[in-house]
Amino acid sequence: ELGYEETDEKIMVQGVIDCCFMEEDGFVIIDYKTGSLKPKYQRQLELYRRCLELATGETVKETHIYPLI
Numbered sequence: 001e002l003g004y005e006e007t008d009e010k011i012m013v014q015g016v017i018d019c020c021f022m023e024e025d026g027f028v029i030i031d032y033k034t035g036s037l038k039p040k041y042q043r044q045l046e047l048y049r050r051c052l053e054l055a056t057g058e059t060v061k062e063t064h065i066y067p068l069i
Helices: 040-056
Strands: 019-023 026-034 060-068
Touching: 026 040, 040 060
Parallel strands: 026 060
Antiparallel strands: 019 026
């Protein structure tokens, strides 16, 4: 659950997937973060997942946040 209501309205979301790669059974997305790992970043990864799956027709099997110190 992303915490957003479904709508017919066009919404633009801007972002860049830091790293993604394909394994035999699907994509893996990694997002690098500095500072505190806030829960809002999980929603960001879910949006990345949905967009990559829609764009490629492939499954995203994992998403990870990689903390930079």
